[in-house]
Amino acid sequence: MPRPARLRAAGAAILALLAFGLGLRLGGSAVGFDLPFARRPPPVHVPMAFGGPDGRVALDGPWVVRRDPALRGVAAGWPLGRFAGRRVTVPYSPNASHVTGAAGKRSQAGGVAWFRTAFTVSRGADYAIRFDSVHHRARVWVDGRQVARHTGAYLAFEARLRLAPGRHVLVVRADWRSPRAMKADAWNRAWFNFGGISREVTLRRLGASELDSPGIQTRLSPGGAALVTVTTRLRNRAPRPRVLRTAGSLGGAPLRFAPVRLASRHAAWLTARVRLAHPALWSPQHPRLLRLRLAVPGEAGYGARVGLRELRWSGGRLRLNGRRLVLRGASIQEDAAGRGDALRPGDMDAVVARLRAIGANATRAQHPLSPALLERLDAAGILVWQGIGPVDSPGAWTSTTPGRRARAERRARLSVLQLRAHPSVVAWNLANEIAFNGHRGGQAAYVTRAARAARVT
Helix, strand or coil, X not given: XXXXXXXXECCCCCCCCCCCCCCEEECCEEEECCCXXXXXXXXXXXXXXXXXXXXXXXXXXXXXXXXXXXXXXXXXXXXXXXXXXEEECCCECCCCCCCCHHHHHHHHHCCEEEEEEEEEECCCEEEEEEECCEECEEEXXXXXXXXXXXXCCCCXXXXXXXXXXXXXXXXXXXXXXXXXXXXXXXXXXXCXXXXXXXXXXXXXXXXXEEEEEEEEEEEECCCCCEEEEEEEEXXXXXXXXXXXXXXXXXXXXXXXXCCEEECCCCEEXXXXXXEECCCCEECCCCECCEEEEEEECCCEEEEEEECECCEEEECCEEEECCEECCCCEEEECCCECCCECCCCHHHHHHHHHHHHHCCCCEXXXXXXXXXXXXXXXXXXXXXXXXXXXXXXXXXXXXXXXXXXXXXXXXHHHHHHHHHCCCCCEEEEEEEECCCHHHCCCCHHHHHHHHHHHHHHC
């Protein structure tokens, strides 16, 4: 029986305000709030986002993992997969076994590990290999060819490449050395320095078009009807300009998107509106979820379970579906004994169960939670104060250069795009532990710009 992930007490209540994209200083944190949304694909092993006729495939294992303390892997040919090691499934953190004492200090200092697996595709086509989180610096090879590099945990990235039919070898090098250097470069974890592949890895075949990043906005009329606006991004992957037609439905109600002409490799945002006379609204008391389906017939599709809820700031109160909202709960860190932040489905279930056991209707996380955990919180009716920006220690602000601030804004925007359709997300926490009242080193400017991006994303 897996031990439950740890909870940290957050006091008797969690306070949230709705500011429609304004950055607020609140309890030491800068907060930006988006309009009501709800979203995103499913837990591990239940993929629903898909490109073309093929669904996502979970590349969960078996994998082989090997530590590389002497940093000799590249020279030894390990990008080709020429190394032996321990058989594991991912998500997996190689340094999660020891977190206390002398061994814990060595574990906290970090290390390098190589991961290898193999997969087979039945036809030659363009594919996307998606990593929901690798800490801290990742390099990815397929059949010995480097196809991606990435920095930062809890921020999804993809390797896109053309694959021939047959078997392929996937290799990932994760480097999580020197947490002090990470902190100085504005990548502070604010928790233990777990390394490795900490969230799911999936493979999907890309069609001639792509749909992603849906958002849901709900507005209630005095009579109780709901005007629901659905947005999604459509990309033309074909080598020629063409007109694309997108179909969709929300809880069985048809969504009508206008046809759009797109140049090759260009994208556009699409909008559809539907009026529901008797909407099944989502709330902590009644976390009702509806099926969202989007498709470019024969080419691309997207499916998710979403919720309809209206957030408004009225009369000095935050209101959900017109009713005053009072939040109570505890903050969480993704940390299961022996596995760290590489949570398994049972660990996520345990997090939700412990929140429910204390009567929580809300929780706070300093970093973007995994879509799989957010889906569980959606279903449980637990609202989330969702951190998405840099996490600094009290009185510090490390994104002090233009490049780091731009990177921080990009992190925030990408997290909003990935998570915005989850009905459980009540607020976007853009910065942590405000430094110098937010006015030195560009922190205030970052909050303003990131909040604006969250509002219009």
